[in-house]
Amino acid sequence: MIPEIGHFALILALFVALALGTLGVIGGQQGRADWMALARPGAQALWLLAVISFGCLTYAFFTNDFSVSYVAQHSNTKLPDIYRIAGVWGGHEGSLLLWFVMLCTWMMAVSLFSRQLPDVMVSRVLAVLALVAVGFLLFMLITSNPFLRLSEIPAEGRDLNPLLQDPGLVFHPPMLYMGYVGMAVPFAFSIAALLNGRLDAAWARWTRPWATAAWICLTIGIAMGSWWAYYELGWGGWWFWDPVENASFLPWLVGSALIHSLAVTEKRGLFRSWTIMLSIIGFSLSLLGTFLVRSGVLTSVHAFATDPKRGVFILLFLAAVVGGSLALFAARSGKVRSGGAFALVSRETFLLINNVLLTTAAAAVLLGTLYPLIVDALNLGKLSVGPPYFNAVFAPIMLPVLFFMVVGSFARWKNDSVAELSKKLGPVAAVSVLLGCSAPFLAGPWSWLVALSLSLVFWIILTSLQHIYRQLKSTTNWKVIPLAYWGMHMAHIGIAICVVGITMVKAYENEKDVRMAIGDTVEVAGYTFRLTNISEVPGPNYTADRGIVELSKDGKVLRTLEPEKRTYFSSSMPMTETAIDSKLTRDVYVALGERLTDSATPAWAMRVYYKPFVTWIWGGCLLMALGGALAALDRRYRRKAAATVPTHAKGVAV
């Protein structure tokens, strides 16, 4: 009964979304206030239906209702409670449902936090989002219904893929989806603005916090995914340039460009077409990511199922969204011409340069991600593009981004001079280069790439601190400094911290695969690892071989690490659980490989890593997200712009 309620809620949601979409768009075009007034309650009803549906599926998981095909495939009576709940999004159908719930949550948020917006804008934004929801609902109901029942009820479920039985599953997918789907909100604002024919500073101010919010979720989601891959997959990698990772990184790159381009549109009324373009591209890339992940065209952790029908559906949906919005853009772009001029040396120019660089980086990643698929689809052979390509391309594009980031945040709008800028930034630059060039001597062999990135890192951090110091000195009361100001500097310092992590790991990490019998020792980067014992340990739904590894440095024992090799009952699939000793400036990482049976004495393959500064990568991302949050919470976004609210609007304060 409960699963049918969930299914029914989805069908009902389809009709609500259809009504909301059509009434919102038509009502907006014809100026019908009564239809527009439906937007907020409609969005809230849709959210309620989505939550009911999601709750029903969760209930089916929790009560081990194996008559539901999706539950039977992704759960098991022995599965711990927390994974029975997180297992709801552990497979294809459920993750689409989560996707839909997230979309409705964003709609709910727009309906609640949009009091300062005119009704016509709110109804159009919600209508566009509702139309996106229609696409996802159709996709779910036609090709991937999570509530399908089985005629023969199995006694036991197939279990959740052991790789996914990890706290990472609880947080990573919801956060990433929140970011993915969040890109739909600035997209909807852009479409609404195109329908409106009005694209001014006010519009940019409304859109900014939403774009930033989506970007924050993407940042945290990607960082968590990277951390999960690092400790869970047992390969010690935090980024593999796997197509699915790229799929989440593409909207992030474009989103980063978008939030900066929006800043220019708000402050100076410039780059309007570019901003609209970026928001369309950002959301399209989110959809493309869905296609890549859900169509099964990729070999990846994330590729759950292969069903060509699903791929075709998403591709059609993608074509409709991209085609439709670009057509609208072409028809209306004449109205959104930017005015105003700016000098060659000005903040606008530097933001433009970074926008172009970020989109170029996105294009390069897109090329490497899609090319193998296109070649395969054209039957020209099978090939892949390796991480060396991405590494070779990415660093030269991103290093200038770091440079212009500093210059851009110091330059004045409209017009500045090279002499003035170099007076402000020059001395700090000299100090930074000095620090950057000497720091690598402390860490290991000197290389110019490390020196260059560390110089830039010092420059970013020192100039930010300098800027904050001056700001504090020139204002009598620090409370008047807007939150957005703190947010910007925090996010930029976050980038610098992240770059430290990436640079140090890439340059100085150390890895060893060794054969170890009990009592053997191995040394990596000054640390000694001694395998003292291996024993069998039972778990709730698996048994594990647990190694006891003693970590010591300079003859002093630091701690023991306990890596495991688990075998799950339901699938007989082995799983590596790594053991990590994490400190501020380095991680030491041990993974237990397979048991080697080639000799009389029992021995195991072991993998040992030394990863300097690796946690800084995720710490930096966290700072970026925090900075974003400060920026999005800035007081001026909540200020009611009285002049922009039409006087005839009814029920503004819903």
Add this chain to the structure above:
Amino acid sequence: MKPRHKRAAIIIGALAALGIAAYFVLNAFQSNLVFFFSPTQVAAGEAPKNRTFRIGGLVKEGSVKRDNLTVSFVVTDTSKDVPTTYTGILPDLFKEGKGVVAQGKFDADGKFVATEVLAKHDENYMPPEAKAALDQAQIQKTIKSLK
């Protein structure tokens, strides 16, 4: 400078930068393409001699032998075999009779030395490349039996 000249200068500068970027990107791209060959194609001598490439198929039953950390095994598409060696820790799901994709090069003796063995992530999941290689071999066999 007149505004018109300034704009022209910006556009030319941007185009030049874009051109340089495109050159580097495509250059890196060209040298990092890794092609895939099925065991049948490898047997026919289609695989490159001095370049990294990928092979895929099934790990032949009974072919896995270990010598310390070096593992030797045979990748087969049921029609032709490629003997392969790999040093290091294999992914959890590497198993005889299951699908595998390996990336590496021929050594001096013409043996395939893998530098990377790719994991599939679900026991029932088959890498598309490996599946394509098996299907292709099956088609060839059927054609032969019909002749």
